[in-house]
Structure formats: structure tokens, C-alpha cells
Amino acid sequence: MRIVVLVKYVPEPTAQWRFADDLTVDRAGIEGRLSELDEHAVEQAVRLVEGGLDAEITYLTVGPVRAAEGLRKALAMGGDAGVHVEDPAIHGSDALATSLVLAEALRRQGFDLVLTGMASTDAEMSVVPAMVADRLDAALVSFASALTVDPQAGTVTVQRDGEGAVDEVVAQLPAVVAVTDQAGEARYPAFRAIMAAKKKPVTTWSLTDLGISPDQVGLAASCAVVTQAVPAPERQAGTVLVDEGDAAVQVADFLTTRGFL
Amino acid sequence: MSEVLVLVPGAADAVRSSTFGLLTAARRLGEPSVVLVGPDDPEAVRALGEYGAAKVYVADSPELAEYGSVATAEVLVDLARRLAPAAVLLASTRLSKDVAGIVAVRLGSGVLTDAVDVRPGSRGPVVTQSVFAGTHLVDSEAVRGPVVITLRPNAVDPEPAPVPPAVERVEVTVGEAARRVRVVSRTAKASSGRPDLSEASVVVAGGRGVGSAEGFAVVERLADLLGAAVGATRPVTDEKWCSHEYQIGQTGRTVAPQLYLATGISGAIQHRAGMQGSRTIVAINKDPKAPILAIADLGVVGDHHVVLPRLVEEIERRTQ
Numbered sequence: 001m002r003i004v005v006l007v008k009y010v011p012e013p014t015a016q017w018r019f020a021d022d023l024t025v026d027r028a029g030i031e032g033r034l035s036e037l038d039e040h041a042v043e044q045a046v047r048l049v050e051g052g053l054d055a056e057i058t059y060l061t062v063g064p065v066r067a068a069e070g071l072r073k074a075l076a077m078g079g080d081a082g083v084h085v086e087d088p089a090i091h092g093s094d095a096l097a098t099s100l101v102l103a104e105a106l107r108r109q110g111f112d113l114v115l116t117g118m119a120s121t122d123a124e125m126s127v128v129p130a131m132v133a134d135r136l137d138a139a140l141v142s143f144a145s146a147l148t149v150d151p152q153a154g155t156v157t158v159q160r161d162g163e164g165a166v167d168e169v170v171a172q173l174p175a176v177v178a179v180t181d182q183a184g185e186a187r188y189p190a191f192r193a194i195m196a197a198k199k200k201p202v203t204t205w206s207l208t209d210l211g212i213s214p215d216q217v218g219l220a221a222s223c224a225v226v227t228q229a230v231p232a233p234e235r236q237a238g239t240v241l242v243d244e245g246d247a248a249v250q251v252a253d254f255l256t257t258r259g260f261l
Numbered sequence: 262m263s264e265v266l267v268l269v270p271g272a273a274d275a276v277r278s279s280t281f282g283l284l285t286a287a288r289r290l291g292e293p294s295v296v297l298v299g300p301d302d303p304e305a306v307r308a309l310g311e312y313g314a315a316k317v318y319v320a321d322s323p324e325l326a327e328y329g330s331v332a333t334a335e336v337l338v339d340l341a342r343r344l345a346p347a348a349v350l351l352a353s354t355r356l357s358k359d360v361a362g363i364v365a366v367r368l369g370s371g372v373l374t375d376a377v378d379v380r381p382g383s384r385g386p387v388v389t390q391s392v393f394a395g396t397h398l399v400d401s402e403a404v405r406g407p408v409v410i411t412l413r414p415n416a417v418d419p420e421p422a423p424v425p426p427a428v429e430r431v432e433v434t435v436g437e438a439a440r441r442v443r444v445v446s447r448t449a450k451a452s453s454g455r456p457d458l459s460e461a462s463v464v465v466a467g468g469r470g471v472g473s474a475e476g477f478a479v480v481e482r483l484a485d486l487l488g489a490a491v492g493a494t495r496p497v498t499d500e501k502w503c504s505h506e507y508q509i510g511q512t513g514r515t516v517a518p519q520l521y522l523a524t525g526i527s528g529a530i531q532h533r534a535g536m537q538g539s540r541t542i543v544a545i546n547k548d549p550k551a552p553i554l555a556i557a558d559l560g561v562v563g564d565h566h567v568v569l570p571r572l573v574e575e576i577e578r579r580t581q
């Protein structure tokens with residue numbers, strides 16, 4: 001069985017983010033990393049194989065040259081190979097264009113099960129998995145907090161964590177499953193695993209390799225344009241007091257003044 | 262004026278304030294038409310009309326619940342192709358993210374998620390999003406439509422604008438693609454009897470600093486006194502001091518109440534992402550350097566185990 005995990009290389013969440021002149025996130029100037037939410041998807045793939053599933057794990061990323069570091073991090077956690085789609089024309093792609101590139105790369109790679117994170121920690125849209133699934137005519141299950149695969153039946157059974165209810169969902173393979181951070185803690189790779197990951201194969205594809213023309217992606221193909229990006233209005237500086245036994249009374253007074261009591 | 266399609270995923274959602282906010286936002290862009298999934302409950306239709314839904318398209322089939330997001334997306338896609346709406350509006354929920362993604366691919370439209378504001382622009386809707394953990398506001402305009410927008414709860418205050426809604430039933434055919442995913446069982450999460458977290462006007466939230474399930478119980482007592490919803494950070498739900506349903510932040514719920522009272526919460530960026538939109542913030546933390554104190558309107562450097570029980574007592578005394 002072929003498992004492909006979609007992993008995104010994102011700006012370090014704790015860094016000071018900036019906009020570049022074209023109003024995209026300035027990725028060049030900020031340290032990057034494998035999205036922490038995608039590590040949960042990597043972890044689930046590795047656990048499936050450790051649990052006895054006969055599968056080969058490939059990681060797929062669409063991103064700048066440095067995104068290869070994200071693939072290495074994933075490979076250090078486990079799995080077999082990486083695919084990096086890298087092309088200058090991709091810069092500034094929106095979710096629709098990114099999903100096109102991911103879908104074409106998946107088509108070329110071949111897959112039975114695609115695992116993704118629940119959201120990218122930079123764009124935070126949670127729409128790419130649905131878009132990829134729809135383009136590939138594959139089954140879609142998002143917000144999975146647990147999953148099991150039955151290769152004989154050709155199904156994946158998922159616990160889907162929705163608002164207000166938890167569903168048990170059965171999807172036919174091929175399927176795209178987006179996993180949440182509730183699925184299980186991602187492992188820290190050991191030093192030896194990090195060294196071993198350096199020898200695992202990583203293939204790089206360009207848009208030409210995928211039969212995508214540059215005008216289908218990037219800023220120019222975007223379905224929406226950013227017209228303005230400004231700092232949010234500063235919150236008015238508040239009062240900070242140190243409790244000397246009367247803080248509860250002061251909080252209650254504050255709540256009364258503001259009409260909450 | 263062109264229609265704006267508004268997804269209401271169930272009759273129960275028709276009477277929620279988040280739906281009224283969605284309809285209020287839709288009215289700025291055109292004439293709101295609701296796509297109601299489920300039976301055309303008269304009470305639901307009346308409530309939708311109250312907030313300006315001139316048209317209610319009813320998609321009623323038990324299969325929609327069984328087959329989930331793809332089937333629902335297909336209903337919207339069919340209608341959008343027929344009506345060429347100015348926009349498709351959905352509440353920012355987990356279901357709607359799937360639906361938004363599929364609808365955008367099928368219509369080849371732009372999708373803008375977690376909007377905090379929408380308004381008409383020269384080319385079409387202008388959408389404001391809050392990014393970088395709430396530190397920046399970004400305006401976008403869709404250049405290919407109909408744009409699909411998901412709106413954050415409490416982003417737009419509901420304003421009534423009564424109209425008599427015309428109801429039209431639409432055909433539901435669940436296609437082969439939708440049938441590949443089947444819901445085999447559904448377990449409703451236990452209801453706390455408290456206000457819904459996303460819509461609550463007051464939220465009392467506890468973090469790791471509450472120390473234990475007992476420490477969290479005081480958070481719940483204070484919430485009940487204030488008629489508030491209860492929130493928590495990820496470590497608290499990981500420790501099972503409360504249900505995961507209460508988690509606020511990047512991977513939990515987004516809230517924007519009038520008052521957010523945080524205790525034992527450091528204010529990590531992933532937590533702030535889910536509560537930064539709160540109108541007034543009160544925070545109690547024993548560490549004067551905790552980032553949450555920097556965004557609080559009133560910050561207390563103090564011990565949760567001392568301040569919270571006293572606050573409960575003080576409020577009980579005042580509200581007796």
C-alpha cells in the first residue's frame with residue numbers, strides 16, 4: 001500500500017512575521033520548520049506501519065528550496081522517501097493553486113491513502129485536504145482524531161472530531177484523511193534517525209514535470225488579491241495589579257464597572 | 262441585486278445567533294438566500310426570515326447527514342451554478358471548511374476563511390481576515406467568483422431585517438463521490454447546559470496553572486455565576502481536567518466574547534489565536550511576565566488558588 005503524507009514547510013510560529021512587498025508572508029526572512037500540525041500526520045503514518053500495515057510512506061511538500069528541510073525532518077521520524085515540488089512560479093499560490101500542484105504530484109506519485117495535517121500553521125485554512133480530495137476524486141475525511149486501515153476491505157475507519165459530535169466514519173480507499181493534534185503526540189527523532197534520514201531518497205519535481213503551466217499557479221492565478229495588510233489596532237494598555245489580598249474585590253469592581261455583574 | 266447563498270447546515274442552526282450574524286453579513290453583499298439542510302421546520306424558516314432571508318432553499322434528505330460534507334457541497338454547487346450568486350457564505354466550522362474547499366474547486370472560485378469582516382467593494386466582496394495571531398488585518402478581494410467566505414463567530418453583530426421568506430425545496434441526489442464516505446455512528450458530545458462557547462458573550466477559561474481537575478472546578482463555578490461558557494488551554498484538555506470541547510486556540514475553538522477571563526494561562530501564541538478577538542480581557546497569573554498580562558485590560562499577578570475562590574465568594578456576595 002502507498003501512503004503519502006502532505007507536509008508543509010512554514011515560518012516558525014514564534015518568530016516575528018512580516019509581509020513582503022507583494023503582500024505575501026515574507027518566508028525568506030524568517031526561520032522555517034515542518035508544520036507542527038503536519039508532524040501529527042507523519043506520526044500517524046509511521047504508527048500505521050509500526051502497527052503492521054504493509055505500506056510505503058512518501059512525504060510530499062510544495063514549497064521553496066528550503067522546504068526540503070521539512071522533508072528531512074519527517075523522514076527522521078520514519079518513512080521511506082520524499083518528493084519536493086519546487087518551482088519559482090509557485091510563489092504566492094493560493095489554496096486552489098496549491099491544491100492543484102499537490103493533486104498532480106499525487107497523481108504522478110500514486111497513492112492509496114493520503115494523510116495531511118488539520119491546518120497549515122501559517123495559512124490556517126483547513127481547506128487544502130478537501131480540495132486535493134475533490135480534484136483526485138478520492139474520499140475525504142477531515143479532523144480525524146484516530147484512524148485504522150483495513151487493507152483487505154480497502155477502507156479506512158476514522159474517528160472524526162466535529163463540533164458537537166464525534167462520528168465514526170468509514171471511507172473507501174483511495175482516501176484523503178486530515179488528522180488533528182488529538183491523534184497522538186509526534187515523536188522526537190533520535191540522532192541516529194536524523195542521520196539515517198539524510199540517506200533516504202528525495203526527488204524534486206518542477207511544474208513541467210507535472211504538466212502544469214506557470215500561469216495556472218502563483219500570484220497571477222490567484223482567485224483573490226490582497227489589497228491591504230496593516231497591523232491590527234493596538235489594544236489599549238490595561239492595568240496590571242499585584243494581589244495583596246484584595247485582588248478579588250478589585251476584579252469584581254472592574255466587572256461591575258464594565259457591566260458584567 | 263444578486264443573491265448571496267448562506268449555508269445553514271441544520272434546522273437547529275437556523276435559530277443560532279451565529280446564523281443571524283451570517284445573514285446580517287450577507288445583506289451587505291446582496292440578497293441573502295439560505296440553503297437549509299434538513300426539514301423546513303416552520304420555526305427555523307421564520308427565524309431566518311427575521312434576519313433577512315428572502316429565500317430558503319430546503320435540501321432535506323437523511324442521506325445528507327449520512328454522507329456529510331461532499332453531499333452538502335454538491336447541493337451548494339448545483340445552486341450556485343443555477344443562481345450565479347455574488348458570494349457563498351458559511352460559518353467557520355469544521356464542516357464548512359470541507360464544504361468551502363469542495364465548492365471552491367468545483368466553481369473555480371476564491372475561498373477566504375475565518376473572515377472577521379465583509380463588505381462590498383468595487384469588484385466584489387472585500388473580506389478582512391485577522392492573521393499572524395491577531396496582530397495584522399488583511400483585506401482581500403475575490404477576482405474570480407462567486408467567492409466562498411467562511412465567517413468567524415461573533416464577527417458581525419446580528420441585526421434583524423424581517424422579510425417573508427419564500428421556501429423552495431431542492432432535489433438532493435447523493436452522488437457516487439459522496440457515497441465513498443459514510444458516517445456509521447454519531448456520538449453527541451455531552452451538553453454542559455452552558456452557553457455555546459463560540460457564541461458566548463462571557464468566557465471563563467483555565468490553563469495549566471489551575472493545577473488539577475479540582476483547580477479547574479473553580480473555573481466552572483465562576484463561569485456558572487457569570488452565566489458564562491467554560492474554556493481551557495490544550496494542556497488542560499490533554500490532562501483531561503475538562504472535555505476537549507472546551508479547548509480554545511489554533512486547534513480548538515475560536516471565541517470573541519465581550520469578556521474573556523483567563524486564569525493560570527500563559528498566553529501562548531496558539532492560544533491567543535483563538536481568543537484575541539475578545540472585547541475585554543481579564544487575566545490572573547502568578548508570573549508578572551506571562552504574555553497574557555500584556556494583552557489584558559485588567560491583569561492580576563496572583564495565585565489562582567487564592568484569587569479565584571475569593572472572586573467566586575465576592576461575586577456570590579454581590580449578586581445575592
Ligand SMILES: Cc1cc2nc3c(=O)[nH]c(=O)nc-3n(C[C@H](O)[C@H](O)[C@H](O)COP(=O)(O)OP(=O)(O)OC[C@H]3O[C@@H](n4cnc5c(N)ncnc54)[C@H](O)[C@@H]3O)c2cc1C
Pocket residue numbers: 036037121181467468469470471493494495496497508509510511512513514524525526527528529530531532535545546547548551563564565566
Ligand atoms: C501546533 C500547535 C497548536 C496548538 N494549539 C493550541 C490551542 O488550540 N489551544 C491552546 O491553548 N494551546 C495550543 N497549543 C499549545 C500552546 O503552544 C501552549 O503550550 C498552551 O497554550 C499553554 O497552555 P497554558 O497557558 O495552560 O500552560 P503554560 O504555558 O504552562 O502556562 C501556565 C501558566 O500558569 C501560570 N501559573 C502556574 N501556577 C499558577 C497559579 N497557582 N496561579 C496563577 N497562575 C499560575 C504560569 O505562570 C503560566 O503562565 C498548541 C501548540 C502547537 C504547537
Ligand SMILES: Nc1ncnc2c1ncn2[C@@H]1O[C@H](COP(=O)(O)O)[C@@H](O)[C@H]1O
Pocket residue numbers: 006007008009035037038041060061062063095098102115116117118119120121123124125126127128129
Ligand atoms: N504547500 C504544501 N505542501 C504540502 N502540504 C500542504 C501544503 N499546503 C497545505 N498542505 C497540507 O494541507 C493541510 C491543510 O492546509 P491548509 O488548508 O492550508 O490549512 C496541511 O496540514 C498540509 O498537510
